[in-house]
Amino acid sequence: MAELRSAEWYSGDVRNAYIHRAWMRRGLPDSAFTDRPHIAIANTASDLTPCNSHFDEIATSVKQGVYEAGGIPLNLPVMSLGETLVRPTAMLWRNLAAMSIEEMLRANPVDGVVLLGGCDKTIPALLMAAASVDIPAVVVPGGPMLTGHFRGAPLGCGTDVWRLSEEVRAGTLSEKLFLQSESSMIRSRGHCNTMGTASTMACMAEALGMTIPGTAGTPAPDSRLLERSHATGRLAVDLVREGRRPSTVLTRESFLNAIVALAAIGGSTNAVVHLLAIAGRLGVDLSLDDFDRVGANVPLLVDLQPAGRYLMEDLHRAGGLLAVLREVRDLLDPQASTVTGAPLVEHLDDARIWDETVIRPRGNPLLDGAGIAVLRGNLAPDGAVIKPAAASPELLRHRGRAVVFDSIEDLHARLDDPALEVDETSVLVLRGCGPKGYPGMPEVGNMPLPEKLLAKGVRDMVRISDARMSGTAYGTVVLHVAPEAAAGGVLGLVRTGDPVVLDVPGRRLELDVDPAELSRRKGSPEASAAFAAPVRGWERLYVEHVMQADKGADLDFLVGSSGDRVSRESH
Incomplete structure (x- = not known):
């Protein structure tokens, strides 16, 4: 084993080493400061992140595993983001959480880290941070709640x-x-029980190789999650001793495997921006087009809401992610590794489907090609995404008249106005909700339908925006339009009445307006007035530096790994 990183703080007889050891000793034996790896437990537990509120119990099991394997466990509370509570949107702070976690991992005497994440933005932020510091790391997903x-x-x-x-x-x-129904919705601890973003990102962490295989999707109250947490603590010590870092696991091949998994499980569109951001921290060559090229023809095998009928507890009972991946094994890269040191595909041999109504065999998929579709055209020259599995098949090719809303507030004010000129063939267009415009790219892309159309029995319409939508949502919703309106995108030039063409099989999203006419247009003053214009703090830094959705909506100065070295010593 190479010299421990923590030894830079604790080794020797100099005053600095004395200070570091003395303040950390607190009952620890002398051996704690010699040859025992110090493992941080990056813990996103918070009462204000209800999906992660049980993480202190998980951390206790991790600690026991670390100590049993000869390491020193160190609880490290880190910034936590609860999707259901924070305003204006948790996505505004994903990059801040990643940056703060990165800095704490780099600044402290830790040799490895166990990442405890659950609610939507916590696993992406933790993985972005770990990728940037590149110390040995492994994820424990907090697990979905039981079905209410x-x-x-x-x-x-x-x-x-x-x-x-x-x-x-x-x-x-x-x-x-x-x-x-409110008191029945949340039955137990854990994150959303649909294939929303939280469940999706737990599965992505496993498909990337960053969990002990078979962990993702274990329900939060299930005792087996504590067993896996204990084993993960042991593994973290092994990772340090063997020198396995995120950069050896998170390769381009691993990301391509994650795209296959994303399609097969019918995962959230939010995984696109998160995977792009994680790859950017590593310098891995991953683009929006990879999601279409690799995932477009992957069959949808998991019959889970919102694309299907069942819930995460059913998926776990039916065989879990490994059973799904076994069905598409031929599409996975055989060399892509995991934190165990073995390739992902080697963990599939014993996987089985135990309920074929929940996990379909390869020969009987829900849909033949259900991956995230990437659309391009004059309305989205840098790309937009749609989840065909959650859309209405009859709307995947559609031409309709745009009904434009300049902001979320404008949408709320006018959507149910009886005088609004809208019918079921219209295309609802919402702008000003991208990374810069809102800011933070909120989950409002699945716009509610006008009340007068709901009364007629309409339950889906084509909707287009520069926003995101919850992974739990559904409908024929085009998202992540890039460039966004606030960044000068054509979305800012659309006017009510303009013909819009959606052709998902043809991968097109077009505004059918003469180019000369578009060149004469200027952006809507109402939309421009609603764009975010923060004058201080994180929001200002974010708006000035956030990249577009096709680049993962990370900050431009955070792209690339900075490593684990501390630039200056104290004392």
Whole structure:
């Protein structure tokens, strides 16, 4: 084993080493400062991140594993982001969380790290940080909640919120019953039980090779999650002793495997921006087009909400991610490694499907080609994405009249106006919601439908925006339009009444307006007035440096790994 990184703080008889040891001793034996790896547990537990509120229990199991393997476990509370609470959107602080975690890992005497993440932005932020510092690292996903039921029916958290709230607006469900379902929605600790962004990113961490294989999707209350957490603590010590760093696991081949997994599970569109950002921290050559090229023809095998019927507890019972990956083994890179030191594909031999209604065999998929589709055209020259598995098949080729909203506030003010000129063939266009414009690219792309159309029985329309949408959401929703309106994109030039052409099979998104006419147009003053213009703090730094969605919406000065070296010593 090479000299431990922590030895730079603790070795020797000089005053600095004395200070470091004395303040950290607190009952630790002398051996703690010689040859025992110090393992940080980057813990995103917070009562204000309810999906991660059980992480202190997980951290205890990790600690036991670290200590049993001869390491020194160190709880390191880090910035936590709860998707359901923070305003204006958790995505605004993903990069800040990643940057702060990176700096704490670099600044402290730690040799390796166990990353505890659950709610949507926590796993991406942790992986971005670990990739930037590149010390040995492994993820423990916090796991989905158990399935809640209301009036005898299972509830998919997130997905059923969108569905039931639209039924209230349509007049087919009473507000009283809707509110009664509230106490049934969240049955236990854990993150969303649909294939939303939290579940997706846990699966992405495993497909990337950054978890003990078989961990992702283990329900949060399941005792086996604590067993895996203990084993992960042991593994973290081995990673340090063997010198396995994220850069040896997170290769281009690993990212391509993750894209295959994303398509096969019907994962969230948010995984696109997160995977691009993680790859950017490593200098891995990954582009938006890779998602279409690699994932477009991968069959959808998992029948989970929002693309299907079941929930994460069912996926785990049916065989989990490894059973899914075994069905598409021929599409995976055989050399892509994992934190165990063995290739991902070697962990698939014993995987089996135990319920073929939840995980479909390769020969009987839900959809033949369900990967994220990347659209281009004059409306999205740098790309936009859509999730065909969650869309209405009849709308995947569509031409309609644009109904434009200049901001979220404008949408809320006018959507249900009886005088709004809109019908089921219209295309709802929302702008000013990209990384710079809002700021933070909120999950508002799955715009609610106009009340008068809901009353007519309409349940889906083509919707286009520079925003994101929750991984729990569904519909024919085009997202991540790049460049966004606030960055000078053509989206800012669309006017109500313009013909919009969506052709998902042809990968096109066009504004059918003469180029000469477009060149004469200027952006909407109302939209420009609504763009974010922060004068101080993180929001100003973010708006000045955030890249577009096709680059992962990271900050431009954070691209590339900075390594684990501290630039200056103290004392």
